[in-house]
Amino acid sequence: MARFHPLPVAAVDRITDDSVALTFAVPAELREDFRHTAGQHLTLRRTIDGADMRRTYSICSPAPGPGGEAPRTLRVGVRLVDGGVFSTHALKELAVGDEVEVMTPAGRFTLEPSPGLYAAVVGGSGITPVLSIAATLLAHRPDARFCLIRSDRTSASTMFLEEVADLKDRYPQRFQLVTVLSREEQQAGLPSGRLDRERLTRLLPAMLPVDQVAGWFLCGPMGLVEGAERALRGLGVSRALIHQEIFHVDAGTPTVSVIPAPAHSTVTARLDGRGGTWPVQDGESLLDTVLRNRPDAPYACKGGVCGTCRAFLVSGEVRMDRNFALEPEETEAGYVLACQSHPSTEQVELDFDR
Known part of the structure; x- marks a missing residue:
């Protein structure tokens, strides 16, 4: 069963004007409990203004290999959300040495390193789990390749810019990066604009052999993820090869099903x-x-x-x-x-x- 443990904040790194990376130190006796698979997340808990606040953030640091040493630190990315109590607290108040209740890793948006070609379409903070997935895969499988297609508003708002650039430098033959900015023109690369279903339907076959991809990872806002899934399904990709994690769901999203409730249950x-x-x-x-x-x-x-x-x-x-x-x-x-x-x-x- 997943459990909370108090972990000290080891570093708070500002990565954009509205986001930080939090690093937690994991004591020796808890390292096996916090062993994770690339793509998993942590639930953080703190009492803020007298209220129990919990939020889930994806681990961006690479996962240990099979039989490797359990992690001494864990790093997550936090982006400021309008009206978000926890994200505001993380950006403005959390400091090195503070303790945060951290739940042991969970989540099934994961990839066990395997040979083959893998690809991801991400938007905004959706890069966080995919950064861990790509870094872990490329480090442990020399027979694997990864294509990252990422969408951000501007270059200044792009999270983990240096970390992704480092992957490109370390694995130039096995890591492909495609960046699209929705609100800023680039000197080179693709024109600005949103990555919607129609654009992805044209873009994906031009960037890589869609039918040879062993797994697709879609992460970010609901509109981007849904558009990417529809594009892939239209290109003949099996649903079993498409993995999704959605951030920022509209509170007005309709219900999945309606079944009358009994009077007493x-x-x-x-x-x-x-x-x-x-x-x-x-x-x-x-x-x-x-x-x-x-x-x-x-x-x-x-x-x-x-x-x-x-x-x-x-x-x-x-x-x-x-x-x-x-x-x-x-x-x-x-x-x-x-x-x-x-x-x-x-x-x-x-x-x-x-």
């Missing part, structure tokens, strides 16, 4: 080897019901994006308001997001330990 939940059964109050999510009785239940964003509250639906039926974290094969296998799930039967049973 209970949820039985197994968590960290212990179970319990509790009544679901009118209108609350299954996660909120569990949290009233088990405050240690895992969650972060409560927006259907991070996947921290993923649970296996043992019995009963639920409706999910939104789902931007689980892959189709996960939902088909019976997994749900507890933060977005409401009971559709009188009895529902969840297992957070699977």
Whole structure:
């Protein structure tokens, strides 16, 4: 089960006017707990103005190789979000030596280093997990190549510019970089403008052999990710080869399904080897019901994006308001997001330990 541990901030590096990279020192006794796969994320927790605030940020540092030493430090990228309490705190108040509660790594937007050609389409802070994926792959697999297509507003707003340039210098034959700026003309390269479905449909076949890519990684705002997926599907790419992680989902996004709720429901939940059964109050999510009785239940964003509250639906039926974290094969296998799930039967049973 994922757990929080206090980790000291070892470095706060300003990487653009509105973003920082936070480095956490991992003590020796916790290093195996924080061993991660490239592409995973960390949930950070702090009490800010008396409130428990949690946010999920992707790890940008490379992952250790098989059998390699567990990481002594972990680095995440944080971009300022309008009205974002945690991101504002991170940019303006966090300092070296401060302690932050950090949950052990989670997430399935990952790549185990394997031979072949891989590609990513990212926007803005979506570069963060893909930087870890590309750096880990190229370091551990000399028979692998990576093509990164990234979209940013301007060069000044581009996160991890130096780190990506370093990959290009170290692996000139195996790392391909394509940069598109939406609000600034470049002296060389592609014209400015958004990377939408139509543009990607033309661009991707011109940049690489689409049918030879072993895995696609799409990360960033919802519009970019959805447009890239539709472009790839239109080019004949199998859904199984497309991996997505969405940042910045519109709060008004419609629900996934609508199933009438029963008048009275209970949820039985197994968590960290212990179970319990509790009544679901009118209108609350299954996660909120569990949290009233088990405050240690895992969650972060409560927006259907991070996947921290993923649970296996043992019995009963639920409706999910939104789902931007689980892959189709996960939902088909019976997994749900507890933060977005409401009971559709009188009895529902969840297992957070699977």
